[in-house]
Amino acid sequence: MLAGKHILLIIGGGIAAFKSLDLIRRLRERGAVVTPVLTRAGEEFVTPLSVSALAGQKLYRDLFDLGDEAEMGHIQLSRVADLVVVAPATADLMAKMATGAANDLASTLLLATDTPVLVAPAMNVRMWDHPATQRNLAVLRGDGISVVGPNDGDMACGEFGPGRMSEPLEIVAAIEAKLADGPLKGRRILVTSGPTHEPIDPVRYIANRSSGAQGTAIARALAALGADVIFVTGPADVPPPDGVEVIRVQTAQQMQEAVEAALPVDAGVFAAAVADWRMASASDRKLKKSKDGLPVLSFAENPDILKTVSAAGARRPQLVVGFAAETNDVVENATAKRLRKGCDWIVANDVSPATGIMGGAENAVTLISDAGAESWPRMGKDQVAQQLAARIADALS
Template identity: 75%
Template sequence: MLASRRILLIIGGGIAAFKTLDLIRRLRDRGASVTPVMTRAAEEFVTPLSVSALAGEKVYRALFDLTDEAEMGHIQLSRVADLIVVAPATADLMAKMAQGHADDLASTLLLATDTPVLLAPAMNVRMWAHPATRRNAARLRDDGLRLVGPDEGDMACGEYGPGRMAEPGDILAAIEAALGEGPLSGRRIVVTSGPTHEPIDPVRYIANRSSGAQGTALARALAALGAHVVFVTGPAAVPPPEGVEVVPVETAGEMAAAVEAALPADAAVCAAAVADWRVEGASAQKMKKTPGGETPRLAFTETPDILARLAGRETGRPPLVVGFAAETEDVVANATAKRARKGCDWIVANDVSPASGVMGGAENAVTLVTTEGAETWPRLPKAEVAERLAARIAEALT
């Protein structure tokens, strides 16, 4: 898939540098050539000899190296590649790029190029969350650079949270997408995610415990495979992924309208936990509790059935419509019945009973229900569930 593509790989100084060895192997397996550049700090984590052996190329390390400059000057080195990949992209490297510094070979190459750049950030969770890093990341995105990750998980330092470098497979998919080589390149996919909030009055609403983590991970995985993702999200607890078209909504009605506006599409994945009911005639003013007063009685009406509407369209129906079924009992039987009732192609079913820890948690255990039957997957991190489902969607659309 990447035959004859030239990748300039800049390895920053972080514990995640060991993952780049696997990334180099995967790139070479797909026919790409890899020219490695290492910062001085990177050599504290992986050796130039290991990198060179896997890449089949010499490692460039110093800005003022007369031999290297005679063979290929750093300006030329920065411009002959089809894509520059920085993995791991440390907080220091990102700061240098955002500010335009060029005090070593890596930062000079990045400043002296007009080649597309893909960053795979990796750092301590507090470093990633620091306002300075967030500003730098935002500026780099504004400058047109792509980011893949970071992922959430255990850190080498013992902390937990976002900051782990994306896995080599995810970075590889992002490279393919950046080069227009992803299996979903040119495909438009609508993904709904998060809960909806249905107002009772201006300060109260009906909601559910969905964090939006699974839908967010799925949107990220589809984008990594090259899809143009329209991400219609309710008020989720997690931030939306980078590199997708984000449409924020609050209510089920707003979500239904946003999905309609996003069509036509090659696929629609309804991962949102949409409220089934809303309050009929929500109060325009805050409802007051008065001493001795009556308890208010709320009248409910159904919200739009987004999944059924999509699946039942006579014209403009996406070729693949995928729904989610959050169940607390008889998961497979209820999901199978839901697929038939809604008319969608697939249902991704999961057990969201409190004991499962799925709703709002970091892992998921799903069963994929299709016309061919039910396929139960092992319990996995939500990012891995998303990658599996994205790969199946790519299979179905290609």
């Protein structure tokens, strides 16, 4: 898939830069040509010789290098690649990209390029969670820049949390997905998946039996057709697919925030089983048994993500697809839901216990649109996803 593809790899300054060496090796194994750009900060972690030797290509470092400018100016260098990859993308590099700063070779290349860009963030968990970094991330996503990771994990500084750069093979999968040819190439699609967990107290929560398998399969199928997929997932049983941007959330409110931050997109597929209610006020202490009887739980309604996106005006996706998990009168209830929510399609299924669908490997769905209700035979969730992805590609063409 990557044979003959030209990757411009910008290596930022962070301890995760050591992973860039393995990333170069993995890309070259797949036939890619890798042109490395090493920042001054990156040189503190990996040597120019090791990067150049593994890439088998000239290393670029300086914006005002007379020889480099005579051989290949920075403007030309920024545009000859099929994809620009920034790994690791430090907080500093992301801030430069978001504000349009261009005071070194790496930031100048990123500002001058008309080539798609993929970033793999890597930084301390506090830096990642800082409002400034999250604002910069939102700007980059809005500019159409793809993101892979970061993962949760141990930090070199001794802390734990999000900020650990994705592993080289995860980045390779994201590169392959970004460069995949298909009917959805260049399309940006949002997929929600999994359940949400609504806390009652620090140890209990409201949830449902959704495994996230169908949403994961849909995201994978869309990426295989060339889409740039943003995957917003609750705490699902199945791992997210490779090659997509993953945003992990817990609650419905967090999912709504992630969805709104991801807009605009060409299409939205809302496969998540979002809890309808949450505690009006979750307890900050574990609820105890009491001689006064059972505790009284007061509920509040969660945000209606599907309805909100369907009515998003200029930010509304061209195609909005909702899901309806029903236990009775499936088509009637789902048809009413489509009209109530204002979405284009509803994918309805019967999740009553006898079907074994919720949490199972198969699904039997009915696609409801303006054209009516179209029932599909029972099949594996991967097959359902592939058929739905093909329909989405047709609708967006």
